[in-house]
Amino acid sequence: MALAENIRSPQLYLQSLSRWRPTEIAFWLATLLPFFVAANYLSLASQIAITALFALSLDLILGYAGVVSLGHAAFFGVGAYSAGLISKYGWGEPLTGLVMSGFIAGFVGYLTSFIIARFRHLARIMLTLGLGLLLAELANSAGWLTGGMDGLQGIHMWPLLSSFKFDLYGYTAYAYALAVLFLLFLGARRLIHSPFGLALRGIRENWTRMPAIGAESRSHIRTVYTIAAAMAGVSGALLAQTTETVSLDSLGFERSAEILVMLVLGGAGRLYGGLIGAIIFMVARDQFSGIQPQYWYFWIGVLLVVVVMFLPNGVLGGLSKLQARWSRR
Amino acid sequence: MSAIALATRGLSKSFGSLAVARDIELELPVGARYALIGPNGAGKTTLINLMTGMLAPNAGRIFLGDEDITTFEPQDRVRRGLARTFQINTLFAGLNALEAVTLAVCERRGISGQFWKNIAVHGEAIDEAYAILARLKLGDACYQPTRELPYGRQRLLEIALALATKPRVLLLDEPAAGVPPEESGEIFEVVAGLSQDLTLLFIEHDMHVVFRFATHIIVLVGGSVFTEGSPKEIAADPGVREVYLGTRKHG
Numbered sequence: 138m139a140l141a142e143n144i145r146s147p148q149l150y151l152q153s154l155s156r157w158r159p160t161e162i163a164f165w166l167a168t169l170l171p172f173f174v175a176a177n178y179l180s181l182a183s184q185i186a187i188t189a190l191f192a193l194s195l196d197l198i199l200g201y202a203g204v205v206s207l208g209h210a211a212f213f214g215v216g217a218y219s220a221g222l223i224s225k226y227g228w229g230e231p232l233t234g235l236v237m238s239g240f241i242a243g244f245v246g247y248l249t250s251f252i253i254a255r256f257r258h259l260a261r262i263m264l265t266l267g268l269g270l271l272l273a274e275l276a277n278s279a280g281w282l283t284g285g286m287d288g289l290q291g292i293h294m295w296p297l298l299s300s301f302k303f304d305l306y307g308y309t310a311y312a313y314a315l316a317v318l319f320l321l322f323l324g325a326r327r328l329i330h331s332p333f334g335l336a337l338r339g340i341r342e343n344w345t346r347m348p349a350i351g352a353e354s355r356s357h358i359r360t361v362y363t364i365a366a367a368m369a370g371v372s373g374a375l376l377a378q379t380t381e382t383v384s385l386d387s388l389g390f391e392r393s394a395e396i397l398v399m400l401v402l403g404g405a406g407r408l409y410g411g412l413i414g415a416i417i418f419m420v421a422r423d424q425f426s427g428i429q430p431q432y433w434y435f436w437i438g439v440l441l442v443v444v445v446m447f448l449p450n451g452v453l454g455g456l457s458k459l460q461a462r463w464s465r466r
Numbered sequence: 467m468s469a470i471a472l473a474t475r476g477l478s479k480s481f482g483s484l485a486v487a488r489d490i491e492l493e494l495p496v497g498a499r500y501a502l503i504g505p506n507g508a509g510k511t512t513l514i515n516l517m518t519g520m521l522a523p524n525a526g527r528i529f530l531g532d533e534d535i536t537t538f539e540p541q542d543r544v545r546r547g548l549a550r551t552f553q554i555n556t557l558f559a560g561l562n563a564l565e566a567v568t569l570a571v572c573e574r575r576g577i578s579g580q581f582w583k584n585i586a587v588h589g590e591a592i593d594e595a596y597a598i599l600a601r602l603k604l605g606d607a608c609y610q611p612t613r614e615l616p617y618g619r620q621r622l623l624e625i626a627l628a629l630a631t632k633p634r635v636l637l638l639d640e641p642a643a644g645v646p647p648e649e650s651g652e653i654f655e656v657v658a659g660l661s662q663d664l665t666l667l668f669i670e671h672d673m674h675v676v677f678r679f680a681t682h683i684i685v686l687v688g689g690s691v692f693t694e695g696s697p698k699e700i701a702a703d704p705g706v707r708e709v710y711l712g713t714r715k716h717g
Contacts, residue, residue, distance in 0.1 A: 147564050147596040150609060152586035332572040332588065333581035335561075339569045342558035349518070349556070350570040351544035351631050352578065360579065 155330035164409065168315055172308070179307035185419045186314035187375045192399045192411025193318075193325055194368035199397075200406030201329060202361050203341035204253065205262050207393050208269020209369055211249075214276065214388020216242040216370025220377040221289040222282070229295040231313065235374045242370020243363050250362035254355040257344070266390070273388050288384040292377065303379060310379040317375060321368055322412075328364070329408060337361055341406070398437065402444050404451025413452055468495040470529070471665035472517065472548065472635045477526035479516055479689075486512045487523070488690040494635065499658075500667045501680035505709065509689040510669045511553060514637045518550045519543050530635065545574070547634035551624040553643050553669070557612045563623050564608040567595040570630035595630060602626050602656055618649050625656065636660070638668035647672070654679050677701065685709075 171182040191213055198204040219238035228234060249268055256264055276283045283289055296302045301309045328334050339347055340354050347354040377383045386392060395418070396411075403414025421440065425433035448455035472494040479487040486509045494500055502510050515521040517528055519540040527536045530548050538546070558566045571591045572578040585592070599608045602622045607615055612623065621641060628636055641657060642650035650672065657668065658679050670676050676683060676697070683700040685692040687709050693700070700706055 147608065148586060148589050148592050150564065151568070151592055152584075155584055155586065327584065328581040330584050330586075331581045332569075332578045332583070332585050332591075335565060335569045335572065335585060336578040338561060339558055339566070342560045343556060346552075346556045346558065346627070348520075348540035349544060349550055349552075350573050350627055351541050352569075352573045353541055357579070360581070364581070 155326070161409075164412075165319065168319075171311060176306065176308075179311045181419065181423055183307050183311040183314040183379055184376075185415055186311065186318045187372050187379070188396070188399065188419055189412040189415035190314075190318045190321060190372040190375070191369055192396050192403070192415045193322060193408075194365045194372065195396050195400050196405055196408065196411045197325060197328070197337075197365045197368070198361055199400060200408075200410065201334065201337040201341060202358060203344075204358060204362065205397075206265040207262055207390070207397070208265040208267070208272075209365075209396060210388045210390070210392035211269040211272045212242045212246055212366040212369035213373035213376075213392060213396075214272065214383075215245050215366075216373030217377040217383045217387040218276065218283055218289060218373075219370065220374035221292045221383040224292045224294055224378070224381075225289065229293050230299075231294050231297050231378050234294075234378065235317065235371060238374035238377075239367045239371040242373065243367030246366020246370075247359070247363040249366075250359040253362055254358040266393075269388070269390060269393055273385065273390070276388060277385055283383075283385070286385060288382055289377075290382070292381040292383070294378050294381060303381070307379075314375050314379060317371065321371065322408075325368070326408060333357070333360070398441055400451075402441065402451055404448075404453035404455075407451070407453045407457075410451050410453050417452065468497070469531075470494065471496045471498070471531065472667075473529040474517065475527045475529070477513075477516055477523050477528065479512065479521060479523050486689045487516060488688075490526070490689075490691055492684065492691070494665050494667055496634075496665055497662050498665050498667075499679060499681045501676045501683045502667055502669045502686060503671070503673075503676060503683060504686035504692070508686040510686055511639055512689075513686065514550055514639050514667075514669070517637060518548060544631050544633075547632070548637070549628040549631045549633035549635070550637040551628050551639055551641060553639040555617075555620050555624060557620060557623055557627070559613040560611060562609050562611050563599055563604050563615070563626070564592075564595060566612060566623065567598055567608075567626050567630045568592050570627050571595045571598075574631050598626050598629050602629075618645050618653070621645055621653055622656065625653075629660075633664065635665040635667070638666065640669050640671070642670070642672070642675070650675065 171179055195206065195209050198206060216238045219241040220234050223234045223237055252264055253261060277285055294303055297309055297313055303309050336352060336357050340357060344354065373387060399414035399418045400411045402417055403412065404410035421437060422433060425436045444451060470493050474490050474492045477487055477490040490513065504510055512521065516523050519538055527534055530546055535543050535546065568591060571594050575591055577588060596605065596608065599605050602625060604619060604622055604626060607619055612620065625641060638657065642653045645653060654675055680697060683697055684694040685700065685706050692709060693703060693706060
């Protein structure tokens with residue numbers, strides 16, 4: 138590794154890992170492009186930003202702690218319904234609504250984390266699936282609260298910061314979603330470069346060794362599961378607030394599966410994997426569904442199979458391999 | 467008589483009808499260098515698993531100093547100063563040695579839950595980790611992912627991870643397992659150079675190594691303590707020759 142030779146001390150080395158790279162800065166500058174060059178696609182862009190945040194939250198538990206979840210949409214849905222209901226019952230201020238929704242989803246995550254942290258492997262995956270299905274069915278049966286199959290109606294958001302209305306073109310929506318995504322991304326980035334982030338990678342790399350170095354892996358899992366749930370809740374709340382509607386599919390199994398597909402496409406455990414995956418998936422859906430509206434999942438299937446077969450670490454993993462090969466020359 | 471660092475009282479464990487530990491009574495004095503020997507399947511690793519809490523005994527007690535730790539979780543025993551290494555490398559393949567040992571140091575310092583601080587602010591923890599690695603001659607390789615390290619160095623990293631927990635008692639499960647004989651001396655030099663306050667128990671098959679580094683030898687056969695004594699006594703014991711040295715010649 139060429140990097141190591143340039144490093145003078147172990148402290149500087151660990152510090153250098155969290156330094157901002159030019160490609161990262163370029164990426165975030167590029168997220169501003171839709172405002173100028175693709176104004177027609179701003180609402181798609183805001184959906185992508187929201188989904189990217191959701192995928193990022195899954196990356197924290199899957200990519201870093203190695204916790205595979207098939208029910209992560211549960212927290213997205215809890216956040217979405219919370220934000221919707223808070224608005225419907227009289228408080229339409231977006232930012233406080235967003236924070237409250239995040240806390241509610243985080244609390245649900247905290248409660249379920251006790252179950253999740255006790256199990257491993259297939260049992261844990263099935264538990265995430267079961268809890269997700271359970272919650273989706275609860276929302277379906279509580280029609281008086283959630284609107285059931287018809288979705289939650291009557292959401293009305295006040296202007297953002299009491300001056301920016303949520304317009305039809307999605308300027309406010311995208312700016313709002315992007316700002317929240319960026320802030321929480323900063324948080325996630327800090328987290329993975331923290332002592333806690335290192336402990337999560339330890340759990341992912343070797344569960345057996347962790348107790349032998351005195352680590353409370355279960356409490357680490359509970360913490361990250363709660364954080365990821367809160368983050369997923371915020372993304373759900375963003376969707377509810379920017380579209381002013383919540384439907385049952387916001388916490389359905391399909392959404393859990395989709396977000397997993399996006400993360401795998403982009404590359405798990407790389408922080409940007411979920412973001413890239415969300416962009417690929419959402420743009421592909423937008424394009425393919427224009428050509429073959431009923432069969433677009435076919436193409437997503439093809440994409441997934443190709444990526445998993447040839448780029449086991451996702452698109453980003455493939456890119457970093459290419460870059461490594463390039464710099465060796 | 468010096469203080470006892472680790473003791474077992476009537477420790478027993480069986481898997482179904484197979485008894486893997488029978489009524490084991492051991493006492494490790496502080497600062498001891500004990501070797502645990504015995505033929506394959508004698509229950510040596512099982513004993514370490516019992517002492518470190520990775521297996522629950524059917525009967526008996528385990529004491530670390532004066533404290534009864536029989537019901538403690540493995541990580542709680544580690545925090546009280548009882549560490550181990552593994553016969554088969556149990557490392558963090560994707561982390562480099564510096565990250566892995568820093569992780570162990572952070573766990574010991576109780577700062578591993580901090581998700582809001584960059585790890586670089588804990589300079590002392592990182593320096594401590596590096597010092598451990600440097601002491602084990604891993605300093606120059608500490609930025610290389612663990613999975614790319616040569617096997618012998620991975621064995622040293624096993625020990626480095628255990629040392630990062632600042633143990634009072636260290637149980638080494640065949641620290642040189644799989645290492646060619648000419649290199650295993652290097653690993654045991656490291657072991658021999660550890661602080662004299664540290665109480666050591668190691669499993670080892672190579673009798674040269676055992677007689678050279680151990681001050682006391684425990685012979686385990688069929689899950690129970692066959693005999694124990696100084697290297698001289700063990701070497702002269704005809705029973706040991708019969709059950710162990712006679713059936714398995716080494717070196």
